[in-house]
Amino acid sequence: MNKHALITGGNSGIGYATARLFKDRGYQVTISGRNSDKLSQAAAELGVEWVVADMARLDDLKMMATRFNESGLDVLVNNAAIAAFMPIDAHTEVDYENFLNTNIRGPLALIQALMPALRKRQGCIINISSAISNNGLPNASLYAATKGAVDAFSRSLALELAPQNIRVNVISPGAIDTPIISKLGLDEKQIEAIKAHVESTIPLKRYGRADEVAQVILAQAEATYVTGAVWAVDGGVDAC
DSSP: OOOEEEEETTTSHHHHHHHHHHHHTTOEEEEEESOHHHHHHHHHHHTOEEEEOOTTOHHHHHHHHHTTTTTOOSEEEEOOOOOOOOOGGGOOHHHHHHHHIIIIIHHHHHHHHHHHHHHHHTOEEEEEOOGGGTSOOTTOHHHHHHHHHHHHHHHHHHHHHGGGTOEEEEEEEOSBOSGGGGGGSOOHHHHHHHHHHHHHTSTTOSOBOHHHHHHHHHHHHHOTTOOSOEEEESTTGGGO
């Protein structure tokens, strides 16, 4: 029986690398995202199924979950999120709504909608957090708050769902070389300066790669005696 995996935010970065690795390991993979053009292109490259869904829209999440009513679901990777860095003075009501709905309510609502499918296969849930939840960063309080919430609700869900043999864990990436840094509105020189500074603070002295995070996501999915864990993939930052 083929194993089924749903990876949100699967059209680029960590989500794309994870979808590719799971596909290579024989999983039947579905990726989701908000941009149909980018999503369909990624799905064609990977040879996987795709569904357009916005993590901030509850109707989208319920619709996506129905795809697994009959087959059940073995692995959910809650990867999709939004990120932006801004001082506290710049936070707006729209920012709060977007961050909380996408990064906290969205993953929880998707898990809720997928519970029948996860129960059918005693599946596992892997939520993607961030090293920023344990390591402060200026201008990142709102983003860090949402990722800290992911760590917190995952531990509680792990205890709640353990009697049903549904495991819940977290992957906490550090500085990973993905397209997200290009979305910060900085020019190339500024980006290179930031990357050089960040690398100087990492014990391994380099950014991680998306495929390196994907390897740990797969390992966590297949580690059948692990639940309620937060695995850091950060080049040693959490040990500092």
